Amino acid sequence: MDELFKEKVLVWISRKHIFTKKYVFVPILHWRYWNLLIFCNFDKPLQSKTQTTCMLLLDSMQMSGPRRLEPTIRKFLLDVYEAEKRPVTKQAISKIPLLIPKVPQQRNGEDCGRFVLYFISLFMESAPKNFSITGGYPYFMKEDWFAPQDFDCFCKRFKLFS
Numbered sequence: 001m002d003e004l005f006k007e008k009v010l011v012w013i014s015r016k017h018i019f020t021k022k023y024v025f026v027p028i029l030h031w032r033y034w035n036l037l038i039f040c041n042f043d044k045p046l047q048s049k050t051q052t053t054c055m056l057l058l059d060s061m062q063m064s065g066p067r068r069l070e071p072t073i074r075k076f077l078l079d080v081y082e083a084e085k086r087p088v089t090k091q092a093i094s095k096i097p098l099l100i101p102k103v104p105q106q107r108n109g110e111d112c113g114r115f116v117l118y119f120i121s122l123f124m125e126s127a128p129k130n131f132s133i134t135g136g137y138p139y140f141m142k143e144d145w146f147a148p149q150d151f152d153c154f155c156k157r158f159k160l161f162s
Contacts, residue, residue, distance in 0.1 A: 010083035019043060019084060023127060027116050028069065034112040035059050035066060036119045037073060040131050046092055052133045054097040058141075060106040060115035070098055097133065101141045107148070114160045118151055 018024045019042050026037040036058040046053050055073065059066040074093050081088040106115055126140045154160070 006079070010079055013080055014083045017084075018080065019086065022131070023123070025120050025123075028073075030069065030072075033061070033064060034116045035069065036116045038123065039077075046088070046096065052097065054099055054133055056141075057098060057100045058103050058116070058119045059100065060103065060112055060119075061109075062100070062102070062105065066100050073098065099133065102143045103141055104143060104145055104148075104151070114155055115151070117158075117160065118146070118154050121154065122146060 018039065021039075022041060022043050024039040024042060026039065028035045028037055038056040038058070039053075040056060041053045044053060055077075057066050057069065057073070074096075077096070078088065078090060078093050081093070103119065104115075106112060122145065123141070128140075
């Protein structure tokens, strides 16, 4: 989000060719708080009839108002398209669904980064080959996606406690 680093970040992202990937994880740090943005089906044309391109924003403390990030996320996405010299309009970017599923919530003010790592791990394990938002989204990510003890075991396994 810092303009000083924008060009370097966009060059780095361009080298990763994110628009060839089915899923792209984008950890977001804003005001010392972590969220996870997942680009889904960006390897398909934005107007694909078979798979919906969408973005998932996972927030382990939804009372923080995750929608506040939407303008910044859409601007970032537009910048990435432009950096990769891909034709896109602001209007097309505005039509990409930004979905905010109700995921398990952290129990304190310090676990947001750990939750992001756990969300990535669980998503990689459970995401279907063909992700679609038709018929309810994402069916495998609900408030009971995992139990608190599962999260605690994950943190212990990777020594993610401070």
